[in-house]
Amino acid sequence: MAEGIPQFLFQVMAMGKPVIATAVGGIPEIVTSGVNGLLIPPEDPVTLAKAMIQVLGDPGSARRLGEEGRRLVEQEYTVEKMAEKVYRVYQQVYERKQMK
Secondary structure, eight states, X not given: OOOSSXXXXXXXXXXXXXXXXXXXTTHHHHOOBTTTBEEEOTTOHHHHHXXXXXXXXXXXXXXXXXXXXXXXXXXXXXXXXXXXHHHHHHHHHHHHHHHO
């Protein structure tokens, strides 16, 4: 079973580090390429290598990607926000069941 959005993304972003990830599953919902990380196609080692060289070769850009990732986590993925989102899902399920 694969994770829709791997938890490592949130952990790396919370540390303010740049993310390089494949554009699969729910990852593109979190990572906006060039804004808060870099997205690459799956099974493309050449593009992965280029992205790694880009991040390692441009510390300023890497820092900006990391800062934007951290900002996203702090604004949208706190424990409180995630609990709120889960609560809303349960509330919607409950309300639908009450309509039957």
